[in-house]
Amino acid sequence: CAPELCILLKMDEDEDDADWDTSSGSSAPASTGGGCSDGSRRVVLHFDLDCFYAQVEMVRNPALRDVPLGVQQKYIVVTCNYVAREYGVTKLMSVTAAKEKCPQLVLVKGEDLTHYRETSYKVTELLMSYCPLVERLGFDENFMDITEIVNGKIREAPVTDYCFSGHVYNCQAAGVRASEYPRLAVGSQIAAELRGALHSRLGLTSCAGIASSKLLAKLVSGAHKPNQQTTLLPKYTGDIIGSLTGLRQIPGIGYRTGEKLKALGLLAVRDLQVFHLAALAKEFGEANAQRIQNLAHGIDESPVTPSGPPQSLSDEDSFKEISTVTETVKKLEDLLTSLLERMHKDGRQPSTFRLTIRRFSSTDRWFSRESRQCPIPIHIGQKVISGSSEALPQLVSIGIKLFHKLIDTSAPFHLTLMNVCFSNLLSRRDTKGSIKSFFTAKSPSRQDKKVTRVSSSTARNVFFFLFVFIYLFIYLFFSSLLDEIVQHKPSVLLEAVPIVRLKVVERRHKGEMLPSQQKKIPDFLLPEHIQKEIIPTFHTAVFQHIPPVESRPGAMCSLHDHPLSTRDTEGLNVPRPSSLGVNAACPPNVDPRVFSELPPDLQQELLSEWKQQKPVLKIPSKKVVKGGSTKEKKTTGQPSQANNLLKYFKPN
DNA sequence: CAGGGGTGAT
DNA sequence: ATCACCC
Ligand SMILES: Nc1ccn([C@H]2C[C@H](O)[C@@H](COP(=O)(O)OP(=O)(O)OP(=O)(O)O)O2)c(=O)n1
Ligand SMILES: [Mn+2]
Ligand SMILES: [Mn+2]
Numbered sequence: 001c002a003p004e005l006c007i008l009l010k011m012d013e014d015e016d017d018a019d020w021d022t023s024s025g026s027s028a029p030a031s032t033g034g035g036c037s038d039g040s041r042r043v044v045l046h047f048d049l050d051c052f053y054a055q056v057e058m059v060r061n062p063a064l065r066d067v068p069l070g071v072q073q074k075y076i077v078v079t080c081n082y083v084a085r086e087y088g089v090t091k092l093m094s095v096t097a098a099k100e101k102c103p104q105l106v107l108v109k110g111e112d113l114t115h116y117r118e119t120s121y122k123v124t125e126l127l128m129s130y131c132p133l134v135e136r137l138g139f140d141e142n143f144m145d146i147t148e149i150v151n152g153k154i155r156e157a158p159v160t161d162y163c164f165s166g167h168v169y170n171c172q173a174a175g176v177r178a179s180e181y182p183r184l185a186v187g188s189q190i191a192a193e194l195r196g197a198l199h200s201r202l203g204l205t206s207c208a209g210i211a212s213s214k215l216l217a218k219l220v221s222g223a224h225k226p227n228q229q230t231t232l233l234p235k236y237t238g239d240i241i242g243s244l245t246g247l248r249q250i251p252g253i254g255y256r257t258g259e260k261l262k263a264l265g266l267l268a269v270r271d272l273q274v275f276h277l278a279a280l281a282k283e284f285g286e287a288n289a290q291r292i293q294n295l296a297h298g299i300d301e302s303p304v305t306p307s308g309p310p311q312s313l314s315d316e317d318s319f320k321e322i323s324t325v326t327e328t329v330k331k332l333e334d335l336l337t338s339l340l341e342r343m344h345k346d347g348r349q350p351s352t353f354r355l356t357i358r359r360f361s362s363t364d365r366w367f368s369r370e371s372r373q374c375p376i377p378i379h380i381g382q383k384v385i386s387g388s389s390e391a392l393p394q395l396v397s398i399g400i401k402l403f404h405k406l407i408d409t410s411a412p413f414h415l416t417l418m419n420v421c422f423s424n425l426l427s428r429r430d431t432k433g434s435i436k437s438f439f440t441a442k443s444p445s446r447q448d449k450k451v452t453r454v455s456s457s458t459a460r461n462v463f464f465f466l467f468v469f470i471y472l473f474i475y476l477f478f479s480s481l482l483d484e485i486v487q488h489k490p491s492v493l494l495e496a497v498p499i500v501r502l503k504v505v506e507r508r509h510k511g512e513m514l515p516s517q518q519k520k521i522p523d524f525l526l527p528e529h530i531q532k533e534i535i536p537t538f539h540t541a542v543f544q545h546i547p548p549v550e551s552r553p554g555a556m557c558s559l560h561d562h563p564l565s566t567r568d569t570e571g572l573n574v575p576r577p578s579s580l581g582v583n584a585a586c587p588p589n590v591d592p593r594v595f596s597e598l599p600p601d602l603q604q605e606l607l608s609e610w611k612q613q614k615p616v617l618k619i620p621s622k623k624v625v626k627g628g629s630t631k632e633k634k635t636t637g638q639p640s641q642a643n644n645l646l647k648y649f650k651p652n
Numbered sequence: 653c654a655g656g657g658g659t660g661a662t
Numbered sequence: 663a664t665c666a667c668c669c
Contacts, residue, residue, distance in 0.1 A: 052669085073655035092654065113656060138658065138669025254667050255653080307659090316656060354663095367653070371663065419656090 041234070043187040044304060045144040046209040046217035047194070049123065050226045052140035054081040056119050057108050059203050068102050070095075071110035074318060078110060082226050111317075113139075121648045122202055124307070130194060135214075136307040143214050144194075145304035150186045165192035166208075166229035169220055170236045181233060184210055188231045195229065215300035216240070218251055241298045244269050250295050257284070257292065272296040308446060309425075309648045313346065314354075315339040316419035321360065323414050332399045333392070335420045340384060340391055343422050349381040349431055350422035353395065355402040358417035369417070372402040381426075 049055060053071040058064045058081060068084035070077040077098040080089045087102035098105055110116070120139040127142050128134045135143040162178040162185040178185040191208040198204050208229035209221025219240055220232040232240060244250065247269060248258045260283055266272050272280075273296045280289035294300065315335045322328055332355075343350055354373035361367065376384075376398070383391040399420065407413050430447050 048669095076654050078655060094654075111656070117657085136658085140669065252667075256666060311659070314657070318655065368664085373663080 039183075041183070041212040042145060042147045043150045043183050044211060044214055044217045045146060045187065045191050045194070046211075046214065046221045047123075047127065047142045047144070047191075047198075048207045048209075048218075048221050049140040050205045050207065051079050051081050051085075052120075053079050053110050053116050054084075055204060056116050057110075059119075060115065064106065064108070068105045070098055070105050070107045072107045073109075073111050077105075077107070080105070119202070119204070123198060123204065125648070126197060126201060127194060130190075130197075133304055133306055135304045141218075143217065143304045146187060146190055147183075149190070150183045153186055154182055162186070164188045164231055166231065167224050169223055169230050169232045170239055171233070176233075184212075184231050184233065188229065191229050213298075213300040214302055214304060215251060215295060216298060219244075237298045241269060241296070247272060247296075250292075252295050253292060260284070269296050309346070309348070311425065311446070312421055312423035313339060313342050313350075313425075314419055314421035315342070316356070316417060318358070318417040319415075321414055321416065322418070323412065325409055328403060328415070328418075329396065329400060331418050332396055332403070332420070335418060336392060336395050336399065339420050339422060340395070343384050344387045346425070347385065348425040348427050349385050350424065351376050351378075351381055351426055352422070352424040353398055353402070354419075354421040354423065355399050355406070356417075356419035356421065357403075357406055357415050360414035360416045367416075369419075370406055371419075372405045373421075374398060374402060376422075384422075 054069050057069065057071060064081075066083065068081065068087055068089065070080040070084055070089060072078070072095060075095050077089065077091075077093045077095055079091045080093075080098070084098075084102055084105055087105070089098045089101050089105060093101075095107070116139055120136075123140075124134055124136055124142055127144055131144055131146055131149055133145045137143065159182075160179070162182045164173065164176055164178050164185050165188045167173055168176050168188075187210040191210050195206050195208055198206055205227040207221050207225060207227065209217040209219070209223070209232065210229065211217040211220050211232040212234065216232050216237060220230045223230040223240075246258075247253050247261055247266065248255075250269065253261070261267075261272060264275070264279070264283065266275055272293060275293070277289055277293060280293060283289070284292065315338050317331065317335060319331075322331060352373055353376050354371050356369050356371040358367055358369050376395070380391060380394045380398075383394070407415075424447070426447065427445060429442070430445055
């Protein structure tokens with residue numbers, strides 16, 4: 001095993017987080033550290049807003065505070081406030097059933113998610129202002145890994161007198177020996193502080209769970225329901241897992257898995273805990289079997305993964321019936337108008353467009369959706385950014401083509417849903433990028449992560465094989481799709497998987513255009529090309545796995561010093577740990593600690609690469625904005641702050 | 653298997 | 663492109 005591989009692999013591993021397992025005899029992973037009572041575990045927070053959509057409506061209209069309130073989407077009550085819940089109204093109840101339970105129920109329409117989405121990002125942003133390691137789940141939940149913050153606090157300001165804020169699972173709050181769990185106790189104080197901030201700054205109440213993993217934090221956050229928080233001590237892991245009344249209550253076990261497990265005769269959590277792993281693996285595969293059985297034991301090592309800005313924006317509408325092309329086009333226009341507005345405000349450039357439909361069929365084989373997607377030509381994507389009014393008709397036109405790929409309009413059709421989605425969202429860095437951007441000190445943007453993942457967890461000598469394998473897989477199963485992509489304009493290739501993108505970027509740099517009739521995938525399989533690619537991607541992997549210092553759990557800022565602070569929107573991308581007294585020749589765009597561990601030949605490569613790129617970086621990109629007069633019909637409002645990676649996390 | 657969203661794996 | 667998961 002090459003040294004550099006060991007480094008990278010090590011960083012891929014999670015911290016030891018083996019949770020206390022009360023159950024007997026099963027092949028749970030061995031607990032790693034063994035010894036210490038509190039020391040090596042993570043401290044993870046989970047926040048969940050109370051009756052989220054209803055609460056947003058109550059903030060907008062305080063008169064709704066004291067009445068039973070439901071939020072209605074079409075004919076279902078998607079959620080309701082706690083006044084309504086006392087009448088027996090539940091989430092996802094039909095309007096008629098809800099009105100039966102509570103005739104005075106006040107309903108507000110909630111099909112438009114704008115206000116909920118905006119509030120949602122304000123919450124995430126406020127949490128991130130305290131600690132950037134925040135992962136969103138849906139619109140109303142956030143995980144936060146505060147391990148390093150807690151460790152730092154205890155190190156700097158050791159206290160003899162720890163105590164918990166809020167509930168402690170299975171315990172009388174007062175009587176807990178908090179000093180035995182200093183890290184969880186501190187975690188509960190932080191959770192309380194953050195919930196207080198959410199309330200004072202945004203007027204929102206929430207629940208929180210404090211535990212050593214995402215799974216347990218999430219499970220325990222619901223132990224005391226509105227506007228409260230609960231800490232789970234390790235010794236009660238078995239209890240909270242045991243309190244679950246069905247496998248479906250385990251996050252990660254959904255409808256399908258639940259049904260498959262039922263077919264295997266498994267109903268209770270205990271059944272899954274003790275089921276023969278090999279038998280489980282037959283249904284779910286080795287890795288998945290282990291994962292869900294671990295969940296049943298309360299073991300979850302998955303890291304808190306910062307969410308960043310969304311990967312896709314979509315808009316949809318359901319309806320009784322659309323059966324004419326005219327109606328279809330009108331609906332397409334409406335959806336796209338709204339989506340384009342959101343995309344424009346986002347500022348990134350969409351490079352993929354997808355149209356999804358649902359067809360009517362009575363007593364459906366539980367209705368599935370069908371979709372077609374295509375790349376968005378660059379010139380149209382740019383009009384979306386600039387807000388040109390030309391974007392709408394051109395995308396409608398593309399949408400109609402996709403529609404015809406889905407529906408044979410010479411026969412009758414009956415739609416009940418349409419969805420439009422922009423994905424493959426390119427930030428400025430991604431669009432301006434040439435091959436040079438791969439060597440920048442900035443951590444790779446999410447667009448490029450797939451490539452770095454592969455290369456980082458794989459030895460170089462294995463990479464060739466893997467690459468060929470991946471290519472063959474893509475080619476065999478998606479060849480028709482890729483053929484279609486290649487048929488179109490060359491720019492179209494930008495929408496493909498990052499592996500493809502890297503290739504294309506290089507080609508365009510060299511000024512080579514792809515012959516449009518080139519139906520086969522270009523010479524991807526040629527060893528020379530592959531070898532050329534391995535080196536750069538390997539380098540980016542080195543950067544990738546050294547998180548920017550500001551985004552590591554330890555880095556924090558005081559809530560009270562900078563509440564809702566106006567952070568540099570690029571702040572998260574400025575890595576650079578201060579020098580740790582290592583190799584003097586370390587290039588400034590590489591973490592010195594990593595650099596010093598690399599084998600000499602790789603150090604050489606990085607150094608020479610840096611020297612070559614340095615002058616090049618000074619040269620402004622030749623982004624000649626064609627003369628004065630473009631024939632833009634009209635660009636709306638703000639020039640869409642394109643470069644802001646985190647406009648989603650700004651105050652207001 | 654309801655509404656209107658999101659994520660990642662295959 | 664679909665499936666499975668989450669809210
Ligand atoms: N299938 C679902 C589940 C949830 N939501 C929306 C409505 C909820 O308001 C919000 C948050 O979901 P929760 O499950 O957290 O429910 P609430 O926040 O409404 O209530 P609670 O106080 O129980 O958390 O997500 C939705 O639209 N469709
Ligand atoms: Mn929730
Ligand atoms: Mn909630």
